[in-house]
């Protein structure tokens with residue numbers, strides 16, 4: 001229960017519904033715990049005992065109508081309280097999911113990369129759903145059953161004063177015995193619930209991963225292997241879920257046997273002390289009304305444990321500190337010039353070996369700077385520190401002399417356009433995908449950007465033109481088309497800093513030529529960081545940084561580096577030979 005307290009604030013805007021639901025619940029509980037046994041006494045006593053002979057048929061009918069009246073009251077109040085609690089629970093779920101998703105948007109990339117995307121999906125869908133189930137159950141059953149129990153105990157005490165105190169003591173003495181199995185089962189369920197939720201996350205990430213890499217799976221013939229892996233995880237999930245069912249379902253018979261024992265003892269005691277059948281029936285019904293809530297509370301307790309397990313999976317994200325956030329008093333900027341400087345910057349992913357070590361370099365505005373070096377040397381890491389995707393461990397990164405940590409993230413990133421190796425397009429129209437570059441752009445500006453990126457022609461060749469949809473991650477487009485759309489987006493953004501991660505995969509020569517022409521136009525007047533893979537790009541750069549094992553080992557223009565740096569010379573020669581072979585020369 002304590003575990004869920006921090007989430008009660010989601011109930012604050014739902015106060016009106018909550019009060020109404022509680023009101024209905026009180027009526028339901030009173031009608032169940034006290035109303036039903038009282039009804040039996042009021043109706044049965046005059047009919048089956050001595051006075052019956054003095055009653056007319058109409059009077060008996062009037063008495064009999066009390067039964068549907070009580071059930072009606074109980075039914076309608078029960079219906080409205082359940083409906084309202086479901087309403088409240090669903091709203092709470094919406095709130096938790098929204099907060100979770102919002103947090104995903106600001107969580108440091110390093111944090112996001114710790115888990116598979118599918119696992120995050122599973123947490124925001126399944127675990128949040130589990131928490132909703134518990135909060136609804138907690139609000140509904142957590143109040144309804146204790147109230148019913150209090151009303152039923154009230155009736156037993158009331159009956160005791162009218163007939164036999166011993167019966168009341170007997171009835172009530174057995175109820176606490178039920179607590180032991182409830183606690184035992186809850187402990188067992190918590191452990192299994194943790195396992196089950198984690199396995200649901202794993203299943204979800206396997207599906208996401210499989211679909212994202214569908215071509216690789218088919219090309220490498222991994223279908224059977226993936227299916228077997230999925231099957232194995234499903235089996236583990238099956239086992240964990242079955243264990244939960246095994247323990248949770250045992251609760252019902254255990255509590256029934258205990259209550260049956262209570263009923264048997266009550267019967268013996270009633271026989272000994274000469275209690276009438278009507279009184280006994282009412283007490284037995286009240287007794288049932290005591291045990292039933294205890295049983296339901298037992299189930300609620302197992303639900304609470306499942307909910308606690310789900311919270312354990314949601315909270316690492318919900319409570320994760322937002323390490324990369326806006327400063328308290330950001331330096332106001334509009335458009336940057338584009339001077340970039342790294343001042344003794346060291347950075348390591350998740351506390352591991354530094355991926356960038358003591359990097360110091362100044363890149364003046366308007367420089368086209370190629371980043372070269374062997375794979376894993378730190379080029380991407382270097383580029384990612386400029387838009388502050390990661391936080392430097394030591395040193396500082398500045399733009400126009402401002403530490404990037406002193407700027408509002410939105411201001412900084414508005415001044416940077418990024419074109420990645422495999423540009424991501426959303427499953428939307430081409431027009432809307434381009435508009436992401438600058439959401440306030442006019443249609444003319446969008447079209448002009450597409451023309452600059454040599455994309456307009458192929459866009460217009462589609463039957464729906466700019467309103468054609470591109471499929472998930474742009475699946476309906478070719479690699480060259482996706483790249484040109486990404487360039488069009490960068491044209492539209494017209495940011496002073498441009499980060500280009502050059503595609504390694506070769507495109508057909510026509511696409512390649514169009515992209516090169518577009519790029520030539522795009523880089524004019526901008527500070528450009530190109531993670532370069534082609535010798536032509538490297539040669540055209542005004543400045544080249546050579547990376548090796550996380551360090552910038554040399555910088556300068558092509559001719560001086562080629563003459564003076566062994567690593568650069570060998571990298572350049574390799575590229576050159578590769579390109580020459582690639583071109584069939």
Ligand SMILES: Nc1ncnc2c1ncn2[C@@H]1O[C@H](COP(=O)(O)OP(=O)(O)OP(=O)(O)O)[C@@H](O)[C@H]1O
Pocket residue numbers: 110113349350355373374375376377378379380381382547
């Ligand atoms: N998200 C990450 N989490 C942990 N380590 C990472 C992450 N990204 C990169 N690394 C590690 O940091 C080092 C530098 O990687 P980086 O991607 O910057 O190299 P790169 O020079 O761009 O390589 P490539 O040319 O192959 O893309 C590598 O050792 C890599 O394994």
